Amino acid sequence: MDKKIFDLINEQMNFEFESAYIYKAMAAYTDDLDLDGFTTWLDHQVTEEIFHGEGMKDFLQSVGYKPVYTAIPEPQGDYESVLDVMKKALEHEKEVTRRITNIAKEANGVDERVRSFIQWYIDEQVEEEETFNKIITRLERVGDDWHSIYILDAELGQRPEPTEPNIAE
Numbered sequence: 772m773d774k775k776i777f778d779l780i781n782e783q784m785n786f787e788f789e790s791a792y793i794y795k796a797m798a799a800y801t802d803d804l805d806l807d808g809f810t811t812w813l814d815h816q817v818t819e820e821i822f823h824g825e826g827m828k829d830f831l832q833s834v835g836y837k838p839v840y841t842a843i844p845e846p847q848g849d850y851e852s853v854l855d856v857m858k859k860a861l862e863h864e865k866e867v868t869r870r871i872t873n874i875a876k877e878a879n880g881v882d883e884r885v886r887s888f889i890q891w892y893i894d895e896q897v898e899e900e901e902t903f904n905k906i907i908t909r910l911e912r913v914g915d916d917w918h919s920i921y922i923l924d925a926e927l928g929q930r931p932e933p934t935e936p937n938i939a940e
C-alpha cells in the first residue's frame with residue numbers, strides 16, 4: 772500500500788471536520804444576528820461536512836488504514852456581515868477544491884481505488900462553489916436592504932436536512 776496517498780485522504784478527512792467546525796462558528800454568528808434561515812442553512816452545511824469526513828473515514832477503514840484524528844484549529848468567530856460570511860465560506864470551499872484536486876492528481880496512476888473514490892468529492896465541489904457563488908451574488912445585489920436579506924433568509928431556511936450521501940461502497 773502506498774501510505775502517502777492514504778495519508779492525504781486522512782488529512783482531508785480532518786479538513787472536512789474542520790470545515791464543519793468553521794460552518795458551526797458561522798452559524799453562531801448568523802444566529803446572533805437573528806437570521807434563522809442562514810443559521811439553519813449553515814447548520815445543514817455542518818451536517819454535510821461531517822458526512823464528507825465520514826465518507827473518507829469509511830474509505831480508509833475499508834482499505835485497512837487506521838484513521839487518525841488531528842487537532843482542529845479555532846475557527847474565526849466574528850464577521851463583518853452575512854456577505855463576509857459567505858465570501859469566507861467560498862474561499863474555504865476553493866481551498867477544499869484545491870486539496871481534493873491535488874489528491875486526484877497524486878492518486879492518478881498510483882492507486883486507482885483512491886482516484887475513483889475521490890471523483891465523488893470533485894463533483895461535489897463544483898456544486899458547493901456554485902451554491903456559495905449564487906448566495907454571494909444575491910447578497911451583493913441587495914446590499915444593506917434588510918427587507919431583501921430577510922426574503923433570502925426565509926428561502927435559505929427551507930434547505931432540507933441533508934441525508935447521508937452514497938459516497939463509495
Ligand SMILES: [Fe+2]
Pocket residue numbers: 787790819820823867
Ligand atoms: Fe466538504
